[in-house]
Amino acid sequence: MLSHKAKYALKALLYLAEQDENHISRTVEIAEGANIPKKFLEQILLDLKRGRFVSSKQGKFGGYYLIKSKNDITLAEIHRLFDGAIALLPCASLNFYEPCADCKTESECSLRHGLMLIRDKTLKAMEGITIASLVNK
Amino acid sequence: MLSHKAKYALKALLYLAEQDENHISRTVEIAEGANIPKKFLEQILLDLKRGRFVSSKQGKFGGYYLIKSKNDITLAEIHRLFDGAIALLPCASLNFYEPCADCKTESECSLRHGLMLIRDKTLKAMEGITIASLVNK
DNA sequence: CTAATTCCTAGTAAATCGATAGAATTAATA
DNA sequence: TATTAATTCTATCGATTTACTAGGAATTAG
Numbered sequence: 001m002l003s004h005k006a007k008y009a010l011k012a013l014l015y016l017a018e019q020d021e022n023h024i025s026r027t028v029e030i031a032e033g034a035n036i037p038k039k040f041l042e043q044i045l046l047d048l049k050r051g052r053f054v055s056s057k058q059g060k061f062g063g064y065y066l067i068k069s070k071n072d073i074t075l076a077e078i079h080r081l082f083d084g085a086i087a088l089l090p091c092a093s094l095n096f097y098e099p100c101a102d103c104k105t106e107s108e109c110s111l112r113h114g115l116m117l118i119r120d121k122t123l124k125a126m127e128g129i130t131i132a133s134l135v136n137k
Numbered sequence: 138m139l140s141h142k143a144k145y146a147l148k149a150l151l152y153l154a155e156q157d158e159n160h161i162s163r164t165v166e167i168a169e170g171a172n173i174p175k176k177f178l179e180q181i182l183l184d185l186k187r188g189r190f191v192s193s194k195q196g197k198f199g200g201y202y203l204i205k206s207k208n209d210i211t212l213a214e215i216h217r218l219f220d221g222a223i224a225l226l227p228c229a230s231l232n233f234y235e236p237c238a239d240c241k242t243e244s245e246c247s248l249r250h251g252l253m254l255i256r257d258k259t260l261k262a263m264e265g266i267t268i269a270s271l272v273n274k
Numbered sequence: 275c276t277a278a279t280t281c282c283t284a285g286t287a288a289a290t291c292g293a294t295a296g297a298a299t300t301a302a303t304a
Numbered sequence: 305t306a307t308t309a310a311t312t313c314t315a316t317c318g319a320t321t322t323a324c325t326a327g328g329a330a331t332t333a334g
Contacts, residue, residue: 004324026279027279028279035239039326042281043324046281046282056280057332060332062333088139088216110271110272114270114271126255133251183313197301197310
């Protein structure tokens with residue numbers, strides 16, 4: 001399941017994607033438009049900025065805007081940024097790989113193969129969903 | 138990600154599936170064979186019993202055994218039993234559906250459609266992984 | 275200088291997770 | 305019937321995570 005943070009991030013990106021080119025959105029505007037707690041959204045937007053999805057203008061009349069094409073922002077990326085691995089166990093993960101502590105006696109974790117198959121299918125599906133594909137749906 | 142509980146459940150089922158027909162496995166035997174904390178495993182086996190995957194014989198010489206074919210126990214079922222919904226949000230879930238609280242002003246949650254596509258793909262993949270398919274991998 | 279905004283750090287209440295403790299119940303068998 | 309060995313049940317616990325909130329510092333336009 002997605003965390004609220006990831007869900008709010010997606011809704012915020014969706015909001016930004018619906019604005020006119022060159023429009024800068026204040027946090028409070030996004031919060032009201034997408035129904036997200038404002039102070040919580042602040043943190044989320046900072047995370048999105050660190051992840052190079054959005055950029056900001058500080059000071060009066062400042063705000064946030066997309067710096068990545070809405071066609072290139074996928075659900076997989078947002079999931080990884082806020083909720084981490086897409087695989088069901090770390091030993092089956094591409095970006096968050098860790099060996100299982102409780103599998104050291106076995107040559108390899110017995111679940112790993114199956115979970116990697118699932119990861120591949122899920123990842124492919126998540127990479128197919130972009131912000132652009134969600135706008136106006 | 139899978140909880141430890143779900144992971145341990147899968148490993149316990151795998152252990153049971155590898156035993157001879159009619160063999161009854163004590164909790165401590167499964168715990169040692171699959172490297173799972175014994176007291177924690179007790180709870181998990183009770184959950185698996187309530188879910189009709191295993192049954193038990195009480196008292197001396199008691200223990201647990203599969204009552205569902207290893208070909209018919211899928212990762213999707215175990216996920217649902219221990220970790221709940223497979224979909225990324227409740228509004229996109231088949232078995233754990235709930236409307237989003239923060240989407241009531243919109244006719245429908247803007248994320249829902251995309252998340253349902255992902256759910257379908259993931260679910261299909263998870264239904265393809267059975268205990269039998271994991272044995273000796 | 276002032277107002278409006280982002281940026282940063284802490285804190286917090288509630289829930290969840292991973293596990294442990296201990297006693298009750300059940301069944302085999304000597 | 306007493307003993308032993310197993311499941312079953314309920315409660316609790318500490319640590320972590322989650323979903324926020326609070327308060328102020330830094331930045332910028334006018």
